[in-house]
Amino acid sequence: MVATVPTSPSGDAAPGARPLAVPAPRPRGDWDAWGATPARLPAAATAIVATLLPGKAHPVPRRERPTLTPSLLPDDDLDALTALVGPQGATRDDAVRALHLGGKSTPDLLRRRLDDPQAAPDAVVSAADHDEVSAVLRLCDERGIAVVPFGGGTSVVGGVDPERGGHRAVIALDLSRTAALLALDDVSLLATFGAGTTGPQAEELLGARGFTLGHFPQSFEYASLGGYAATRSSGQASRGYGRFDDLVHALRIATPRGDLDLGVAPASAAGPDLRELFLGSEGAFGVLTEITVRIRPVPAATSYGAWTFPDFTSGAAAFREATQRGLRPTVLRLSDETETRVNATMGGHLTRLRGCLAVATFEGATPAEADAARDALGTVFAAHGAKSRGEDPARSWERGRFASPALRDTLMDVGVLAETLETATTWANLPALKRAVTEALTASLAAAGTKPIVLCHISHVYPAGASLYFTVVAALTEDPQTQWSRAKDAASRAIGDAHGTITHHHAVGRDHRTYLATEIGPLGVAVLQAVKATLDPNGIMNPGALVAPSDAGPAA
Numbered sequence: 001m002v003a004t005v006p007t008s009p010s011g012d013a014a015p016g017a018r019p020l021a022v023p024a025p026r027p028r029g030d031w032d033a034w035g036a037t038p039a040r041l042p043a044a045a046t047a048i049v050a051t052l053l054p055g056k057a058h059p060v061p062r063r064e065r066p067t068l069t070p071s072l073l074p075d076d077d078l079d080a081l082t083a084l085v086g087p088q089g090a091t092r093d094d095a096v097r098a099l100h101l102g103g104k105s106t107p108d109l110l111r112r113r114l115d116d117p118q119a120a121p122d123a124v125v126s127a128a129d130h131d132e133v134s135a136v137l138r139l140c141d142e143r144g145i146a147v148v149p150f151g152g153g154t155s156v157v158g159g160v161d162p163e164r165g166g167h168r169a170v171i172a173l174d175l176s177r178t179a180a181l182l183a184l185d186d187v188s189l190l191a192t193f194g195a196g197t198t199g200p201q202a203e204e205l206l207g208a209r210g211f212t213l214g215h216f217p218q219s220f221e222y223a224s225l226g227g228y229a230a231t232r233s234s235g236q237a238s239r240g241y242g243r244f245d246d247l248v249h250a251l252r253i254a255t256p257r258g259d260l261d262l263g264v265a266p267a268s269a270a271g272p273d274l275r276e277l278f279l280g281s282e283g284a285f286g287v288l289t290e291i292t293v294r295i296r297p298v299p300a301a302t303s304y305g306a307w308t309f310p311d312f313t314s315g316a317a318a319f320r321e322a323t324q325r326g327l328r329p330t331v332l333r334l335s336d337e338t339e340t341r342v343n344a345t346m347g348g349h350l351t352r353l354r355g356c357l358a359v360a361t362f363e364g365a366t367p368a369e370a371d372a373a374r375d376a377l378g379t380v381f382a383a384h385g386a387k388s389r390g391e392d393p394a395r396s397w398e399r400g401r402f403a404s405p406a407l408r409d410t411l412m413d414v415g416v417l418a419e420t421l422e423t424a425t426t427w428a429n430l431p432a433l434k435r436a437v438t439e440a441l442t443a444s445l446a447a448a449g450t451k452p453i454v455l456c457h458i459s460h461v462y463p464a465g466a467s468l469y470f471t472v473v474a475a476l477t478e479d480p481q482t483q484w485s486r487a488k489d490a491a492s493r494a495i496g497d498a499h500g501t502i503t504h505h506h507a508v509g510r511d512h513r514t515y516l517a518t519e520i521g522p523l524g525v526a527v528l529q530a531v532k533a534t535l536d537p538n539g540i541m542n543p544g545a546l547v548a549p550s551d552a553g554p555a556a
Contacts, residue, residue, distance in 0.1 A: 018182055018183070019180035019182045019183075019194070020180075020181045020182065020183065020184055020205075021180065021181045021208075022179065022180045022181075023179055023180070023181075023201035023204055023205055024201075025176065025179075026176075026198050026200060028099050028153065028222065029104065029153070029222055031098040031099055031101060032062055032063065032066070032109060032112035032113060033062070033104075033109065033406070033409045034104050034405040034406045034408065034409055035221070035405070035406045037406070038406070038409065038410060039403060039406035039407045039409065039410045040410070041407070041410050041411070041414070042346050042347075044345055044346050044347070045346055047345065048342065048345060048473070049414060049416055051451075052416055052450070052451065052453070052473065052474060052475045053414075053415055053475050055475075057414065057415035057475070057476075058415045058475070058476045058477060058478055058480070059412070059414050059415040059476070060110060060113045060114065060412050060413070060415070060476060060480060061413060062113060062409075062413070063112075063113060065098075066098050066101075066112065066117070067116050067117040067118065068097055068098060068118050068120040069117050069118065069120050071092045071097070071120075071123060071169075072122045072164075072168060073092060073122035073123045073145070073169040073171070074169075077123075077143060077145065077169065078090055078123060080139055080143075081125050081136065081139065081171070084127075084132060084135045084139060085125055085126060085127050085128065085136065086128075088126075089125060089126045089127065089177070090123060090124070090125045090126070091123060092122065093124075094120075096124045097120040097121055097123070097124055097172075098118070098120065099124075099153070100120070100124050100150055100153065100160075100162065100172035100174065101118055101120055101121075101162065102119075102153075102155070102158070102160055102161040102162065103153060103154060103155030103156055103157070103158060103160050103161070103509075104154055104155070104156060104405070105155070105156035105157065105158070105419070105511070106408065106412075106417065106418070106419040106484055107158075107481060107484060107485065107511075108156075108158075109408075109409065109412065110412075110480055110481050110484075111481070113412070114481070119161070119162055121148065121162035121170050121171055121172040122162075122169040122170055122171060123171045124171065124172045125171050125172070125173050125174065126174040126175075126176065126177045127173060127174075127175065127177060127178065128177045128178060129178055129289070130252055130254060130259070130289040130290060133173065133175075133178075133287050133289050134254040134259055134289075136171075136173060137255065137256050137287065137540075137541075138256070140171065140256075140540055141256040141538055141540055144167050144168055144538070144540070145167055145168065145169045145170065145171060145540065146163065146164050146165050146167040146169070146170035146171070146540050146541075146542075146543050147170070147171055147173050147283075147287075147540050147542070148160055148161070148162055148170060148171070148172050148173065148283065148542050149173050149175065149226070149230070149288075149541075149542065150172040150173060150175065151175050151195065151196055151198075151223065151224030151226050151227035151230075152198060152219065152222040152223040152224045152227055153222065154219040154222050154223045154227065155227075155231070155509055156420070156506055157503070157506050157507050157508065157509030157510070158509040158510035158511040159231065159282050159283075159507055159508075159509035159510070159542075159545055160172075160283075160542075161510060161544065161545075163510075163542075163543045163544045163545075164543065165540075165543020165544060166539075166543070167539075167543070170543075173287065174196075175194070175195050175196030175224065175226055175287075175289075176196045176224075177196065178194030178195055178196040178197070178226075178289065179193075179194050179196045179198065179201055179224075180193065180194040181193060181197075181202075181206070182194060182290060183292075186211075189211075189294060189295050189296065190249050190250075190292055190293070190295065191206060191211070191213075191292065191293055191295050192250070192290055192291070192293075193205075193225050193290070193292075193293070194289070195225060195226025195229075195287070195288045195289050195290060196224050196225075196226060197224060197225050197226075198221075198222065198223065198224050199213075199215065199216065199217075199219075199220040199222075199223055199224075199225070200220065200221060206295060207298060210297055210298055211296065211298060212295065212296055212297075212298050212299075213241075213293055213295055214235070214237050214240065214241035214247075214295075214296060215233070215235040215237070215241060215247060216235045216236045216237055216401075217233050217234065217236065217505070218236070218401065218402060218404065218405060219233075219405075220235070221402050225291045225293070226287075226288045226289075226291060228244040228291075229244060229245070229248055229251065229279055229288050230278075230280070230281060230282050230283055230288055231280065231282060231505070231506070231507035232244065232245050232279055232280040232505060232507065233505055234460050234467070234504065234505035236331055236333075236401060236459065237330045237331050238459075239328060239329055239331065239332045239460070239461055240328055240329060240330030240331065240361075240363060241296070241330070243460075243505070245279045245280070246294075247293045247294050248275065248292070248293060248294075249263050249266070249292045249293060249294055250263030250264070250275075250290075250291075251263060251275055251278055251279075251288055251290070251291060251292070252289050252290035252291075253278055253285075253286045253287065253288055253289065254286055254287045255285060255286030255287075255535040255536060255541075256536050256537070256538065257534070257535050257536070260278075260286075262275045262278070263275055263292065277531055280507065280508075281546065282507055282508060282509065282542060282545045282546045283541060283542040283545060284532055284536070284541055284542050284545050284546040284547060285531060285532055285535045285536060285541060286535055286536065286541060287541075299363035299364065299365070299370075300364070300366060301363065301364050301365070301366055301367040301369065301370045302330075302361055302362065302363050302364075302370060303361070303364070303367070303370035303371050303373070303374045303391075304359075304360070304361055304362075304374075304391040304394035304395050304398075305329075305361075305374045305377065305378060305388070305390075305394055306357065306358065306360075306388070306389040306390060306391065306392070306393035306394045307358045307378070307381050307386040307387060307389055308340070308354065308355040308356060308357055308358070308386065308387050308389055309334075309355050309356045309358065309381075309384065309385060309386050310355050310356075310385050311337065311355060311356060312334070312336045312337060312356050312434075312456075313431065314356075314385050314386075315334045315356045315358055315384070315386070315458075316334065316427070316431075316458065316466070318358075318383070318384035318386060319332065319358075319458060319461055320427045320461075320466075321380055321383075321384070322377055322380045322381070323461045323462065323463055323466075324463050325380070327373070327376055327377050327380065328373075329360040329373060329374075329377055330360075330362060330363045331359070331360055331361040331394075331398075332360050332458075332459070332461055333358065333359050333360070333397070333457055333458065334356060334358045334458040334459075335356055335358075335455070335456075335457045336434075336455065336456045336457065337355065338453065338454065338455050338456070339357075339455035339456060339457055339471070340353055340354075340355065340356050340357040342455055343357070344357075347396065353389070353393070357389070358381070358386065359393055359394040359397045360374070360377060360394060361394060361398065362374045411473075412476070415475060415476045416473060416475060417472070417473065417474045417475070417476045417480060417483070417484060418471065418472070419471075419472050419484060419488075420469065420471050420472070421437075421469075421472075421488065421491055421492075421506075422467055422468065422504045422505060422506055423437065423467065423468050423495045423500035423501055423502070423503070423504055424460070424465060424466065424468065424500060424501050424504040425465050425466075425498075425499060425500045425501070426464055426465040427464065427465050427466065429465070429498070429499055429500070430465065430466060430468070432498055433468060433495070433498045433499070433500045434456060436494040436495075436497065436498040437468070437470060437491050437494050437498070437500075438454045438456065438470070439494070440487075440490040440491045440493070441454050441470065441472055441487055441490065442454055443490065444487040444489075444490040444491075445472070445474045445483070445487050447486075448477050448483045448486070448487075449477060450474040450475045450477065450483075451474070452472055452473065452474035453472075453473045453474070454470060454471075454472055455470065455472075455473070456468055456470050456471075457469050460504065460505070467504040467505070468500070470491070472487065488511070492512065492515050493515075495515075496515060496519065501519060502515045502516065502518070502519055508545070508546050509546070510544050510545055513544070513545070513546060513547070513548065516546075516547075525547060528546065528547045529547050
């Protein structure tokens with residue numbers, strides 16, 4: 001359901017009308033789970049679970065309700081915030097605070113199930129537009145209140161933890177009320193959204209006008225466009241549409257020191273591109289309030305294809321050749337042997353799929369155009385030993401592509417750890433990086449007394465290299481928080497030693513912050529700290545995320 005306002009024939013707002021349309025509100029996930037509906041464990045998964053749990057299981061059950069840390073925000077501060085955003089826009093209500101405890105990583109969810117009380121923001125403030133956000137930041141800066149910008153709450157790297165950072169209180173600045181299509185330029189193919197607009201809301205608003213953004217990360221159902229920009233998100237259709245930072249044309253930003261409007265032309269030589277300071281800034285410098293993005297007409301046709309390669313090496317070589325030759329399927333994914341085998345078992349296709357499965361989708365103005373793109377890719381793949389598996393595996397992947405995070409919750413219920421991490425490197429270094437991370441995860445989890453399964457896939461490709469996305473499945477131990485923190489640290493150090501990036505699209509947050517200096521160097525960290533000191537001199541913005549005054553890299 002979409003509320004609309006009058007528009008001109010071009011689709012722009014009628015004089016004085018802004019926004020163009022406001023979407024219906026979207027529900028949040030539960031306080032202690034990825035979504036609002038528990039996932040059912042597929043029957044075929046029981047064999048995998050039995051393999052992982054040969055001895056005593058250590059399930060981590062959910063609790064009915066959390067106990068929260070008491071709010072430290074005084075009445076006069078709450079009254080002042082309420083005066084800025086209205087009586088429904090600021091609250092210390094525990095039910096609302098519980099929905100803003102942080103992100104949805106496995107460590108986050110383990111804390112929700114095991115720790116008591118839960119660290120919660122002292123209040124939740126919901127701003128309706130840029131002006132309200134700017135006013136809230138000024139007030140909080142004057143009064144020494146930390147601010148954590150909060151979109152969909154899907155961070156898996158500690159990006160939205162309610163950390164006070166030495167200030168007397170912290171608020172979660174909820175941006176969901178900014179959700180709106182603010183402007184549409186159907187000549188230049190640009191659309192401006194409020195930063196709190198979620199992926200589904202954006203597609204609904206654009207689809208009603210014949211357009212699409214084409215950005216579909218696994219967090220699509222809950223994540224916001226502001227979050228996409230603040231974390232440099234990369235969606236599953238990145239080969240066809242680009243990463244989210246490729247889609248950003250302009251940004252409007254509120255900071256404690258004032259406002260910025262960045263991006264006036266499709267390209268510029270007017271000094272360094274300041275948009276790049278805020279793409280990936282994770283709320284540490286200010287709040288992204290409005291995002292102008294490049295859009296496309298909804299494709300008229302989509303084709304699907306799937307292939308199996310003899311091994312991951314031949315599959316990666318085929319992906320490299322196709323990418324360097326300029327072939328652009330919309331989606332392009334390659335699972336390694338382990339992931340192919342596990343997914344086949346889960347889907348009941350163990351005897352049909354061997355080797356490494358690749359799936360792809362193709363969009364075009366006509367079915368013939370989409371089919372021609374599939375055939376061109378198939379020709380390259382066949383030269384590397386691939387066998388066509390028809391359309392079904394790709395269609396099956398598309399149907400379930402947003403389901404995995406909720407399955408992680410169900411596995412935790414029965415005593416199984418399931419978590420992900422990602423990196424990227426050059427094609428030449430890809431085998432060494434994959435081997436190093438797999439060995440680090442396996443060794444760390446084996447030392448904890450478990451027999452882990454480490455799965456990997458390529459899902460984002462570039463002429464110079466590709467991403468590697470790892471999924472780790474193991475029995476939970478009696479101390480699951482230490483179990484995973486040690487494994488993640490081992491993998492993160494292995495990534496740095498093997499010359500990969502600490503994050504391709506999950507962002508830095510708090511979890512990766514201590515590894516950032518390894519990648520960009522102490523001087524690079526100092527540059528980020530200088531930007532923060534200029535825009536946020538009192539350090540109220542998302543304390544502890546991305547950079548902190550003492551960052552010097554991980555301890556030896």
